[in-house]
Amino acid sequence: MNSKNKEIIVMGFGLFAMFLGAGNIIFPPYIGIVSGQKWPAGLLGFAVTGIGMPLLGLLATFRAGGNIDKFAGKVSLPFAKAFNFAILLCIGPLFAIPRTAATTFEVGILPLLGAFDPGSILGISWSAIAVSFIFFAVTLYFSLNPSQVLDQIGTYFTPFLILMLGFIIVKGILVPIGKPAAPVVDNAFALGFTEGYQTMDALASMAFASIIMADIMGHGHGNTKEGLSMAVKVALVSMLGFLFVYGGLVYLGASGGESFANTKDGHTAITVRLVDAIAGDTGRYALASAMTFACLTTAIGLTTAVAGYFEKLLDKRLSYRGLVWIIVTTSAVLSVYGVRHIISLSVPVLYALYPVAIVLILLNLFDRGITPGVYRGAVVGAFLIGILYGLQHVSTVADQAKNMLAAIPLGQEGFAWIFTSALGGIAGAA
Known part of the structure; x- marks a missing residue:
């Protein structure tokens, strides 16, 4: 070798x-x-x-x-x-x-x-x-x-x-x-x-x-x-x-x-x-x-x-x-303070950030010809829905967040951010 x-x-x-x-x-x-x-x-x-x-x-x-x-x-x-x-x-x-x-x-x-x-x-x-x-x-x-x-x-x-x-x-x-x-x-x-x-x-x-x-x-x-x-x-x-x-x-x-x-x-x-x-x-x-x-x-x-x-x-x-x-x-x-406590704190934050990270990764990989407006629109669309998914794990507002997500395509499956980031990207390109 x-x-x-x-x-x-x-x-x-x-x-x-x-x-x-x-x-x-x-x-x-x-x-x-x-x-x-x-x-x-x-x-x-x-x-x-x-x-x-x-x-x-x-x-x-x-x-x-x-x-x-x-x-x-x-x-x-x-x-x-x-x-x-x-x-x-x-x-x-x-x-x-x-x-x-x-x-x-x-x-x-x-x-x-x-x-x-x-x-x-x-x-x-x-x-x-x-x-x-x-x-x-x-x-x-x-x-x-x-x-x-x-x-x-x-x-x-x-x-x-x-x-x-x-x-x-x-x-x-x-x-x-x-x-x-x-x-x-x-x-x-x-x-x-x-x-x-x-x-x-x-x-x-x-x-x-x-x-x-x-x-x-x-x-x-x-x-x-x-x-x-x-x-x-x-x-x-x-x-x-x-x-x-x-x-x-x-x-x-x-x-x-x-x-x-x-x-x-x-x-x-x-x-x-x-x-x-x-x-x-x-x-x-x-x-x-x-x-x-x-x-x-x-x-x-x-x-x-x-x-x-x-x-x-x-x-x-x-x-x-x-x-x-x-x-x-x-x-x-x-x-x-233990694993369970750390996980319970991290879940809402990660649900908000992860869709944004995935969108940024994909846009960076296929960057040729993509304008800053597309980046901004797609990121905003992903982040807003990511926040809702995060709020599903906050007991005081969980039901309201679930009801809002149920009204969005792919919301109940956990992938509504794909739909909204695509809409945001299209709007940003206009």
């Missing part, structure tokens, strides 16, 4: 590991369980937002030179600043990074503690606090050395991560614990599609693109056609890894559908119980190891990307190192 191909594989593994965080492991089994016999449709929906859109997001941002301000700036520069700020808060210290540590505790550590209880303070377990401290100490160490992040992750973390997940998936396929039950949702594709929002990978792809481009330039390939071609190959390597992991985990969930019909326990508890049924203590330890490494690599990648962007946004009034400390500290504090 020549050195260039080796670089592509190592960086592709590193990108795979940075993407493969908490949501990528705990949501696919849930999709499989509730989709039941329709699990292929659930997998397809999840693959669109969990594989397709991140890949297209990377490609679109590569075309913009790895510059996320340029990516969203075709609407307007103030919009780009505001939108990117919101995205980076979501994939950074508000939701995604805290969730990595919380999931590490609930899936990787808590099942191994058994009945051991060191007590709590203000309703927060001392164990959760200790795990959060150690987790973010490791994140801090790697994030303070950003130039080698992709190589370090690809070389040291990813092979172990793939080995552990591979063991669980292959064991579950060879020795299934049951068979798919009848689906408990009407539209498995729509469920998978919207559950993919929680991975936040389409949002993260815009930030991760800059890390890939920096790493490629660090290997001496420069911002040239060769560098762009290499970046595309790196992205494809990572997405092939996702196809294996998502397909395997969704199938495992579906195969255990008859035994895990109760989905009210939450995504993390379902995942732990499923793996325990498949592989017992060995599976529990494998899952704990895989989850810990997956969440660490994602936290490191996100911290690096978010700190790097905010350093530029603030014109270096705050140093990269200072921003890393702020992100890590904020994330550590929020993480101790």
Whole structure:
């Protein structure tokens, strides 16, 4: 294998590991369980937002030179600043990074503690606090050395991560614990599609693109056609890894559908119980190891990307190192409140932002001849409906939001934003 191909594989593994965080492991089994016999449709929906859109997001941002301000700036520069700020808060210290540590505790550590209880303070377990401290100490160490992040992750973390997940998936396929039950949702594709929002990978792809481009330039390939071609190959390597992991985990969930019909326990508890049924203590330890490494690599990648962007946004009034400390500290504090709490806060925000991100990705990919007016109209159309979808998950206004969406084409299926963004784009072109 020549050195260039080796670089592509190592960086592709590193990108795979940075993407493969908490949501990528705990949501696919849930999709499989509730989709039941329709699990292929659930997998397809999840693959669109969990594989397709991140890949297209990377490609679109590569075309913009790895510059996320340029990516969203075709609407307007103030919009780009505001939108990117919101995205980076979501994939950074508000939701995604805290969730990595919380999931590490609930899936990787808590099942191994058994009945051991060191007590709590203000309703927060001392164990959760200790795990959060150690987790973010490791994140801090790697994030303070950003130039080698992709190589370090690809070389040291990813092979172990793939080995552990591979063991669980292959064991579950060879020795299934049951068979798919009848689906408990009407539209498995729509469920998978919207559950993919929680991975936040389409949002993260815009930030991760800059890390890939920096790493490629660090290997001496420069911002040239060769560098762009290499970046595309790196992205494809990572997405092939996702196809294996998502397909395997969704199938495992579906195969255990008859035994895990109760989905009210939450995504993390379902995942732990499923793996325990498949592989017992060995599976529990494998899952704990895989989850810990997956969440660490994602936290490191996100911290690096978010700190790097905010350093530029603030014109270096705050140093990269200072921003890393702020992100890590904020994330550590929020993480101790648990996965379910973080998900409940993130759902309305992600439902509002994701349609806008998808529209921007598609417009950037097919940019030739598209005017700023089309960008603005399509984004406004997507955002307004995205807000309504977000409000469906706010109890005080949920019924009103559902009634409004029911009056819009594709509203009840979860895709009304496609209709309104198309109308907005047409109006903007006029």
